[in-house]
Amino acid sequence: MIPRRWLAALVAVSCGGCASLTGLGRARTLDPGRTQFGATVELSSNSARLNGQTNVPWGHVGVAFRRGLHERFELGGRFSCMGIDGADSIALWVDPKIQIVRSPSATHGIDLAIVPSVGWQQVRLGGTPWHLPQVALAMLFGVNLGPHQLVLGARGGYQALIGTSMVTQHIGWGAVSIGGVFRAGRWDLSPELVLGWAPVTFNGESTADTQPGAGLGQIGFSFAHQW
Amino acid sequence: MPTCGVWTVLSALVFLVAGCAIPAADGGAFCGYARPERSSASAVPTWHQDVAPIVNAYCSRCHRAGGVASFSLDTYAQVFAGRAAVARSVRARTMPPYLAVPCCAEYQHPWGLSDEQVATVLDWVEGGAPEGDATRPGPAIPMPTAGLSRRDVSLVAPAPYAPAPAAGSTDDTRCFVFDWPVSTPTFVTGVETESSERSMLHHVIVAAISGADVAAVLRKDAADPAPGFACNDGVGALRGVTILGGGLTGGDFPDGIGTPIAPGSKIILNIHYSVLTARPGAMDRPSVHFRTDANARPAESLLLTNPAWIIGDAMRIRAGDRDAMLYYRYKPRLFTRGRRMLLRNVAPHMHTYGTSITVRVLRANGARACVLEIPRWRFGWEQTYWLANPIAIDPEDELYLECHFDNSADNQPVPGSPPRDFAFGGNSQDMCAAFLSMTEAQR
Numbered sequence: 046m047i048p049r050r051w052l053a054a055l056v057a058v059s060c061g062g063c064a065s066l067t068g069l070g071r072a073r074t075l076d077p078g079r080t081q082f083g084a085t086v087e088l089s090s091n092s093a094r095l096n097g098q099t100n101v102p103w104g105h106v107g108v109a110f111r112r113g114l115h116e117r118f119e120l121g122g123r124f125s126c127m128g129i130d131g132a133d134s135i136a137l138w139v140d141p142k143i144q145i146v147r148s149p150s151a152t153h154g155i156d157l158a159i160v161p162s163v164g165w166q167q168v169r170l171g172g173t174p175w176h177l178p179q180v181a182l183a184m185l186f187g188v189n190l191g192p193h194q195l196v197l198g199a200r201g202g203y204q205a206l207i208g209t210s211m212v213t214q215h216i217g218w219g220a221v222s223i224g225g226v227f228r229a230g231r232w233d234l235s236p237e238l239v240l241g242w243a244p245v246t247f248n249g250e251s252t253a254d255t256q257p258g259a260g261l262g263q264i265g266f267s268f269a270h271q272w
Numbered sequence: 273m274p275t276c277g278v279w280t281v282l283s284a285l286v287f288l289v290a291g292c293a294i295p296a297a298d299g300g301a302f303c304g305y306a307r308p309e310r311s312s313a314s315a316v317p318t319w320h321q322d323v324a325p326i327v328n329a330y331c332s333r334c335h336r337a338g339g340v341a342s343f344s345l346d347t348y349a350q351v352f353a354g355r356a357a358v359a360r361s362v363r364a365r366t367m368p369p370y371l372a373v374p375c376c377a378e379y380q381h382p383w384g385l386s387d388e389q390v391a392t393v394l395d396w397v398e399g400g401a402p403e404g405d406a407t408r409p410g411p412a413i414p415m416p417t418a419g420l421s422r423r424d425v426s427l428v429a430p431a432p433y434a435p436a437p438a439a440g441s442t443d444d445t446r447c448f449v450f451d452w453p454v455s456t457p458t459f460v461t462g463v464e465t466e467s468s469e470r471s472m473l474h475h476v477i478v479a480a481i482s483g484a485d486v487a488a489v490l491r492k493d494a495a496d497p498a499p500g501f502a503c504n505d506g507v508g509a510l511r512g513v514t515i516l517g518g519g520l521t522g523g524d525f526p527d528g529i530g531t532p533i534a535p536g537s538k539i540i541l542n543i544h545y546s547v548l549t550a551r552p553g554a555m556d557r558p559s560v561h562f563r564t565d566a567n568a569r570p571a572e573s574l575l576l577t578n579p580a581w582i583i584g585d586a587m588r589i590r591a592g593d594r595d596a597m598l599y600y601r602y603k604p605r606l607f608t609r610g611r612r613m614l615l616r617n618v619a620p621h622m623h624t625y626g627t628s629i630t631v632r633v634l635r636a637n638g639a640r641a642c643v644l645e646i647p648r649w650r651f652g653w654e655q656t657y658w659l660a661n662p663i664a665i666d667p668e669d670e671l672y673l674e675c676h677f678d679n680s681a682d683n684q685p686v687p688g689s690p691p692r693d694f695a696f697g698g699n700s701q702d703m704c705a706a707f708l709s710m711t712e713a714q715r
Contacts (some may be wrong), residue, residue, distance in 0.1 A: 131605030171602040175580055210297070210599045211578060211586040212695075246584050 065125040065136050065164075067237040067265025068109050071194050071226045072187025073156040074144045075113030075271075081233070083109050083269025085125065092260045103127070105134070109269065117144035136166035148189055156187040156194070166204075179204035192228035196237070197221075218243035220261070235267040297599045298632060298672050300640055303375035304647045317396040318404025319348045326389050327351060329413035330368045333383075334470075352401050359397040362390055369653040376630070376645035378660040380526055383416035420464045421524050425453060425562040427539060432555035433499045435472060435545035441700070442685065444545045447503035448558060449493045452480065452537040459530030459570075462563030464522030465541065469557075472550035475621070475654045477542040478516045478560055480533050489538055503542060522561075526658055529616060529711060530568020546652065548624075548685060569711055571616060574607050576600070576631065576673050577705035581696045587704070589625065589679045591691035598704050599674040601634065605667060612713040614662035618644045619707040624651045624685040625677040625694065631706050636668035644706070656707075664713060675704035 068085040075081060089103040107125030114120055121140040127133060140162045148154025160183040168175045181202030188195040199221055206214040224237030241261040317323055327345055335345035345351050351358060361367035362385065370384030385393070396402075427450040435444040465476045481489050492501040516531050516539075541560050578600040581587035589596040607613075620629045626649040633641040641663050665671075679691050685700065694701040 129606075130610065131603070131607075170579065170606065171604060173578070173601050206580060206583065206586070208578070208580050208586075210597075211580055212584075212588045214580075214584045214586050216584075247582055 065105055065107055065123055065138060066200065066220055066222070066239045066241065066261075066263050067224070068107060068123055068235070068267045069140060069142070069160050069183055069185060069198070070109075070111060070121070070233065070235065070267070070269065071156070072158045072185035072196050072198075073147065073151065073189075073194065074115075074117060074119035074142050074158060075111055077113045077115055079113045079271060081109075081111040081121075081269040081271045083233070083267055085109060085123070085265055085267040087125070087263055087265040089261060089263040092262075105136070107136075109267065111140075111142075111269075117147060118142070119144075132170050134166060134168045136164060138162050138164035151189060152191050153189050156185075156189065158185045158187075159183065160185065162202075173209055175206055175208040177204045177206055187226075194226045196224045196226060196235075198224070198239075200239075200241070216243055216245055218261075224265075231271050233267075233269045233271065235265075235269070237265045237267070239263040239265070297597070297674065298601075298634060298640065300630075300632060300642075302628065302630060302645055302647050303373060303642070304645075316399030316402060317392050318402045319351070319396070320404040320406050321408060321410040322392050322404075323351070323396045324348070325410045325413045326385065326393060329415050330383060330385060330389075333415065348403050352403075355397045355401045359394055362393045365390075365648055366650060369650060371646040371648070371650060371653055371655070372657050373645050373647060376642035377663070380658040380660050381416045381523060419523050420462045420561055420563050422462075422563045423464075423561045424564040426559065427541075427561075428559040429499050429541075429557050431499050432468070432557040434553075434555045435547055435550065436498075437545075437547055442546055442548045443700075444547070445503055446500045446543050446545065447489075447492075448500035448541040448543070449489055450539040450541070450560070452533060452535070452539050454533070454564060455535050457532065457534055458564045458566060459568035460516050460525075460533050460562050461528070461530040461565045461568050462522070462524035463516050464561045466559045466561070467543075467556050469551070469554045472545045472547055472554055472556070474544040474546045474623075474652050476544075476558070479540045479542060480516055480531075481538040481540055482534050482536065486536070486538050489540065500541075503540075516562075522656075523658075524563055525568075525571070526616070527662075527711075528569045529571045529709075530565060531571060532568075533564075571709045571711050572607070572613075574604060574708045574710065575705060576602060576671050576708055577703070578602075578673075581704065585693070585695040587696040587702075589677050589694055589702070591679055591693050592681070594678050594680045594683075595627070596677045596679060597674065598677075599672065600704075602671045602673075603668070604665070604671060607710075608665065608667055610667050612667070613665040613710040614713050615643060615659065615665055615708060615710050616662055617656050617658040617709045619654065619656040620644060620646060620649075621654060621703055621705040621707065622649055622651070622675055622677075623702040625679055625683065625702040626651070626675060626704070627678045627683075628676040629704070629706070630672075630674045631708075632672040632674075633663055633665060634670040634672050636666065640672075662711075665710065671708070673704065673706055677702060 065087060067087055085107040087105045091101045091103055105125040105127045107123055109121060109123045111119055111121035119142040121142060123138040123140060126135040140160050142158050142160045144158050146157035148156050162181045164179045166177040179202055181200055183198055183200040186197045201219045203217050206216060218241055220239050220241030222237055222239040224235055227234045243259050245259045331345045335343060337344050368383055370382060372379060429448050433446060437444045463478050465478065467473050496502060541558055543558060618631050622629055628647050628649055630645045631643040633643060643663060644657055681691055684691060696703055
């Protein structure tokens with residue numbers, strides 16, 4: 046018999062690596078020399094079906110930095126964290142963005158970019174921390190609507206769950222996203238929804254009521270200032 | 273370099289890059305058992321003067337005519353006939369099956385033999401097991417009073433149940449459902465479970481279900497024609513679950529501690545049967561008894577284990593490993609919320625591969641307090657240990673859990689079967705956990 050509170054912690058750990066999936070911005074690299082600095086608030090619901098449906102709310106706040114280095118290359122980074130007394134998480138990502146298809150105009154046409162990210166996250170629900178080095182590849186498809194952009198995304202990634210006195214776990218995940226980037230002066234405002242799934246297996250006490258995998262729903266809202 | 277080596281190195285690098293000290297296993301050693309010299313320099317102990325009081329107090333509770341054990345130890349003749357087995361069991365500390373060692377902490381109602389009592393029994397057997405003078409019996413030892421002082425509520429399964437594990441399994445976890453008959457809000461201040469067939473029990477958990485989950489439980493119960501319903505998935509998925517007690521023994525909760533229970537609740541008796549150890553054709557008709565009071569001091573429960581162990585094969589123990597060790601350090605600030613708590617009881621949990629387990633409190637100042645030490649774990653004798661003196665848990669203290677497993681060919685659940693890797697799971701695998709119960713310290 047597994048108490049519900051424990052399941053909650055479990056799912057939080059197994060999905061904790063799905064941190065900060067939002068906040069990649071437009072499917073269009075910044076023009077060379079342009080810089081963006083912004084912040085993100087993310088709310089997640091992690092869920093698994095293990096002895097019944099269990100949903101765990103999770104959240105992060107983060108900051109992001111991007112700079113256009115070439116017409117088709119932008120370098121970015123994100124830092125996100127969450128913390129209450131007894132449970133905390135921090136994550137770092139490096140997000141190079143590579144333009145595959147670039148509309149001649151930033152106000153119409155379509156853009157396509159990929160973001161091969163490298164990240165690391167630490168999750169603690171007590172004393173012993175878990176570390177999650179991870180890589181992810183996002184493909185962003187943008188439809189330019191004047192100064193705004195509709196962004197559709199597909200992402201996949203891999204993370205290792207490393208801790209003391211345990212065997213390292215290797216976890217893949219996939220996600221799709223829909224979001225918009227709305228220009229207001231020098232500001233980009235970006236609401237985004239990401240739905241993901243990780244084929245995590247739960248070795249213990251598997252029953253007919255237990256299904257492999259953990260789901261993730263994440264709503265992010267970012268704003269970035271450009272100069 | 274093997275793959276695991278790469279990940280070990282990577283793990284170390286990650287910890288170093290993160291600027292974290294790797295949380296290490298606690299260096300404290302198990303205090304273990306001792307066989308002291310007898311304190312008295314008298315001659316060989318005799319049955320009537322020395323051994324009978326020990327057997328009557330600690331063995332006859334089960335080993336009596338009509339008891340749950342398969343043979344009686346009521347008379348000198350019976351014990352003399354089985355003296356070799358008695359000596360073997362007592363020396364190995366497998367009987368009486370009270371697993372915690374007294375060198376770690378003092379518990380309420382301990383029913384294990386002291387080192388001196390062990391020595392007395394062994395000296396008696398080795399000295400020829402003399403009967404002694406029946407007219408001069410030794411002083412009686414009070415029986416450990418682990419049991420309810422009152423049975424205010426008693427619930428008995430309506431019919432016997434024959435465990436029926438699924439194909440390929442030796443486990444059957446069953447939930448028996450009872451109506452809670454008290455019509456006013458009350459506190460459960462003691463729990464005791466009974467089984468008519470002790471040989472196949474591994475653990476018993478008593479829980480109360482309330483609210484919307486009552487209907488879900490009743491649906492499951494109605495859908496299963498046998499007594500109770502299959503609950504290999506436990507009752508943890510239900511929202512209105514309150515754990516009232518567990519283990520294979522029971523008694524009053526100390527110091528006025530109690531768990532509130534609402535009218536209209538259902539009681540679930542969650543029993544893990546293992547047919548590995550069952551007698552042929554065994555059936556069980558379990559019952560549960562409660563002491564209740566109108567007022568009590570509420571206790572809070574915590575499960576101590578590494579949640580990550582349940583993911584994939586994170587708790588993997590390699591085939592052939594004779595002493596695999598797992599540990600987990602946990603600072604329970606989510607649970608204590610900055611409060612000073614008093615640790616009241618501990619119920620350890622492992623399966624058949626487990627060989628030893630310990631629970632400690634690691635103080636922020638480097639000191640440690642031993643909560644529980646079981647140097648020779650025995651599957652099937654899981655129980656709750658109430659501390660005689662509650663142990664304070666300050667907000668910066670850590671809880672420490674350490675389990676050892678033997679996955680060699682000599683220690684397989686099915687004797688003769690070849691060892692294979694296992695991880696967190698049912699009886700064909702194992703677990704490493706401890707249930708802790710605490711109350712808030714008085715300000």
